Amino acid sequence: MKPAARRPIPLAQPALLLRRFPFGESSLVLHVLTPGAGRVALLAKGAYRPSSGYFAVFDLFDTLSVRWSARAGQELGLVTRAELVTRRPGLASDLTRYRAALGLLELAHLSAREQHEERGLFAWLEGALDELQRAxxxxxxxxxxxxxxxxxxxxxxxxxxxxxxxxxxxxxxxxxxxxxxxxxxxxxxxxxxxxxxxxxxxxxxxxxxxxxxxxxxxxxxxxxxxxxxxxxxxxxxxxxxxxxxxxxxxxxxxxxxxxxxxxx
Ligand SMILES: [Zn+2]
The missing domain is CATH 1.20.1440 (de novo design (two linked rop proteins))
Structure with a gap:
């Protein structure tokens, strides 16, 4: 079966990082959850360079606003812009909360569909992370x-x-x-x-x-x-x-x- 054609997503999407992997010297591969496009795999080129425009933006548990472009024949969309919307610093500083939050990301990763709206799941994850942050x-x-x-x-x-x-x-x-x-x-x-x-x-x-x-x-x-x-x-x-x-x-x-x- 041929993969469905990817619709361009012109607007920035709220996004929560589910996983991230270093790629090359300074880039990151990201799996993010978005309300409008479900789970999306992205490449953030130069994410570790201060000049990249999104240096130090891609932390787990934060709500981001991400814009990307799909690339013909490529698995990974290319991040063109990313901004921090809501920081949740409390989750990285407490091991019990950190592990609970990681478990939520993993559940979301397992149940999110690709190229599908996931508004309910996004609201579920964001709400639970907020609750952990409020402590x-x-x-x-x-x-x-x-x-x-x-x-x-x-x-x-x-x-x-x-x-x-x-x-x-x-x-x-x-x-x-x-x-x-x-x-x-x-x-x-x-x-x-x-x-x-x-x-x-x-x-x-x-x-x-x-x-x-x-x-x-x-x-x-x-x-x-x-x-x-x-x-x-x-x-x-x-x-x-x-x-x-x-x-x-x-x-x-x-x-x-x-x-x-x-x-x-
Ligand atoms: Zn019975």
Whole structure:
């Protein structure tokens, strides 16, 4: 199949850097998220030269305004102009916030489409980075709420109260409930048995972890600011939400796995 013809994008686009790689002596290859064109790969020539016009502009986590030109037969668009719009310096100075922010960039990179409008995703990422910069809410809580919001944005929110398979509302007598990422969330006992009989994975999730995920689904920053969750419980919620995300994004979230994400 021939790649779709690239439409020229004449106006500057708001952009958030998802990844950046040094290229040659003084240039950078950038993967950026834009509301109007989704994920875009760009070449910023001479980005490390003070005379380039965008020296020291391309930092992770900042909102930029970027103009570029597509080049016939080239993978990378060429940056023609770039300006800083919003700096978020707090994210690089605190390791917990830095890692939460890197995890958001990675999620956005995995789920952004190329040559497609991604207004919802852009607003999601910018809002979550703002929240981390404000440093009012625990960064792990911001990341978890962002994971759930992204699942919802993609229409993939896990079933947390009714059975994902038959829709029944199971009685909650046990301390854990059966859960299947493949089937889309929690299961009633009958559907869980049927799924196990087919040789498919069903894992037990603590009921209180499920309840916390439910309360975080759709929580506003103001609500998060007043939410306090004990660290062990937060970790259990994070673990099952992350496995759910991984299953549905069909990949591993690398920056969340590495114990020490490299500082760039
Ligand atoms: Zn069921």
């Amino acid at each position: 009012v809410v625990d960064p792990r809580l911001v990341a978890l709420a962002a994971d759930l919001a992204l699942l919802r944005e993609h229409g993939l929110a896990p079933a947390l109260s009714a059975c994902a398979s038959c829709g029944a509302r199971p009685a909650e007598r046990e301390r854990s409930v059966p859960f299947s990422a493949a089937l889309g969330g929690r299961l009633c006992l009958a559907c869980a048995s049927a799924e196990r009989a087919r040789g498919r994975a069903v894992e037990p999730i603590p009921l209180n972890a499920l309840r916390v995920a439910e309360s975080l689904m759709g929580a506003t920053p103001a609500m998060l600011a007043h939410t306090h969750i004990e660290a062990g419980l937060l970790e259990r919620v994070r673990a099952f939400v992350e496995r759910f995300l991984e299953y549905h994004l069909e990949t591993r979230l690398r920056s969340r796995r590495s114990p020490q994400a490299p500082l760039r």
